[in-house]
Amino acid sequence: MRVGIIGATGYGGAELLRLLHQHPHVEEVVLYTSSKEGMNIQDSYPHVSTIYHQTLQSIDHTSLKQEVDTVFLATPPGVSAEWSRKIAEAGCQVIDLSGDLRLEDPAVYEKWYKREAAPLDLIKEAVYGLPEWNRKEIETANIISNPGCYPTATLLGLAPLVKNKLIETDSIIVDAKSGTSGAGRSPSAITHFSEMNENFKIYQINQHKHIPEIEQNLQKWDKEIPNITFQPHLVPMVRGIMATIYAKANQELTEKALRDIYEQSYENERFVRIRPEGAYPATKEVYGSNYCDIGVTFDERTGRITVVSVIDNVVKGASGQAIQNYNIMNGFEESTGLTLVPMYP
Numbered sequence: 018m019r020v021g022i023i024g025a026t027g028y029g030g031a032e033l034l035r036l037l038h039q040h041p042h043v044e045e046v047v048l049y050t051s052s053k054e055g056m057n058i059q060d061s062y063p064h065v066s067t068i069y070h071q072t073l074q075s076i077d078h079t080s081l082k083q084e085v086d087t088v089f090l091a092t093p094p095g096v097s098a099e100w101s102r103k104i105a106e107a108g109c110q111v112i113d114l115s116g117d118l119r120l121e122d123p124a125v126y127e128k129w130y131k132r133e134a135a136p137l138d139l140i141k142e143a144v145y146g147l148p149e150w151n152r153k154e155i156e157t158a159n160i161i162s163n164p165g166c167y168p169t170a171t172l173l174g175l176a177p178l179v180k181n182k183l184i185e186t187d188s189i190i191v192d193a194k195s196g197t198s199g200a201g202r203s204p205s206a207i208t209h210f211s212e213m214n215e216n217f218k219i220y221q222i223n224q225h226k227h228i229p230e231i232e233q234n235l236q237k238w239d240k241e242i243p244n245i246t247f248q249p250h251l252v253p254m255v256r257g258i259m260a261t262i263y264a265k266a267n268q269e270l271t272e273k274a275l276r277d278i279y280e281q282s283y284e285n286e287r288f289v290r291i292r293p294e295g296a297y298p299a300t301k302e303v304y305g306s307n308y309c310d311i312g313v314t315f316d317e318r319t320g321r322i323t324v325v326s327v328i329d330n331v332v333k334g335a336s337g338q339a340i341q342n343y344n345i346m347n348g349f350e351e352s353t354g355l356t357l358v359p360m361y362p
């Protein structure tokens with residue numbers, strides 16, 4: 018198959034290049050740009066030189082179907098809202114890595130993203146691509162809305178508790194930390210080296226755009242779940258997210274019963290690994306891979322459950338999950354091109 022990447026010069030695009038290179042069903046990758054037409058991808062990313070030789074080309078939806086079968090949009094908010102419909106009507110599959118099509122209520126999108134929402138019919142057509150909990154819908158989708166990085170770690174971590182109604186619904190607190198690649202390639206005063214090295218920052222207190230995305234999905238699983246507390250932080254590393262999730266048990270629990278529920282929930286999932294009793298994952302243990310690793314424990318003293326969920330934000334949190342969705346949409350084995358062992362140390 019032939020795939021196109023819009024936004025190939027960004028971090029999500031670069032990770033798509035790395036992963037698609039080893040995908041056996043991808044014969045051709047076409048690179049599109051909004052600002053660097055004619056530039057060779059090697060000039061932006063020397064690490065893929067000799068592997069990719071393409072020059073970036075501008076996007077023309079009228080000729081798209083002659084060039085590619087599937088388009089990955091690794092672009093900032095607003096682009097997919099404008100382009101997804103045209104790409105789908107041209108006859109191509111769309112996998113959108115941005116948040117444009119994730120929120121079902123346009124008013125909610127406009128409140129949190131502070132920009133105009135995509136047309137409602139486009140939002141309705143898009144399927145939320147969290148394969149572990151939404152595989153059936155993804156199989157027949159033509160437009161995928163790839164989950165955000167924090168929601169991926171958080172929802173995979175919370176799903177067994179919420180789906181099995183094990184917690185006080187109003188007790189969820191998510192304390193999340195991310196490496197700086199989550200902010201994309203453009204330098205900013207918040208993420209540049211002197212600001213972030215030997216530093217640890219809280220940001221967007223009670224305002225992060227992933228809050229409504231997490232709530233929307235939790236409420237689909239259990240409509241009793243009210244608004245949650247989710248708080249992101251920046252840590253001085255490049256890749257990785259750790260979501261530490263706290264919730265109060267609504268019944269008597271044992272450590273073993275809790276772990277059994279997590280193990281059963283994910284026993285058939287290739288990319289979710291549950292740590293054994295007393296072990297908790299670190300971000301480096303998923304670095305460069307499509308895994309989400311989860312550790313869980315119950316504090317009998319406080320009645321609180323702690324879940325630790327880690328992903329590589331650029332892989333399971335973005336491009337790896339996008340390829341997982343691509344595989345499901347096209348009937349390929351779900352882990353095709355994604356069987357990467359994490360890099361360590």
Ligand SMILES: NC(=O)C1=CN([C@@H]2O[C@H](COP(=O)(O)OP(=O)(O)OC[C@H]3O[C@@H](n4cnc5c(N)ncnc54)[C@H](OP(=O)(O)O)[C@@H]3O)[C@@H](O)[C@H]2O)C=CC1
Nearest residue numbers: 024026027028029050051052091092114115199201202335
């Ligand atoms: N980085 C991460 O960990 C994650 C990112 N995401 C989401 O994925 C998307 C891409 O993120 P990321 O790669 O980090 O971002 P970057 O800022 O690194 O790259 C975005 C790319 O989009 C292209 N672009 C910018 N404006 C336009 C436009 N108007 N039309 C078309 N293309 C445009 C640019 O390429 P060019 O100038 O060549 O067009 C740019 O290289 C974002 O929506 C982000 O929120 C989701 C999960 C995790």
Ligand SMILES: CC(=O)N[C@@H](CCC(=O)OP(=O)(O)O)C(=O)O
Nearest residue numbers: 114115116165166195196199200
């Ligand atoms: C560290 C950092 O800045 N992370 C980004 C998360 C990027 C992301 O996943 O955003 P989308 O929802 O647009 O895909 C942020 O907090 O906005």
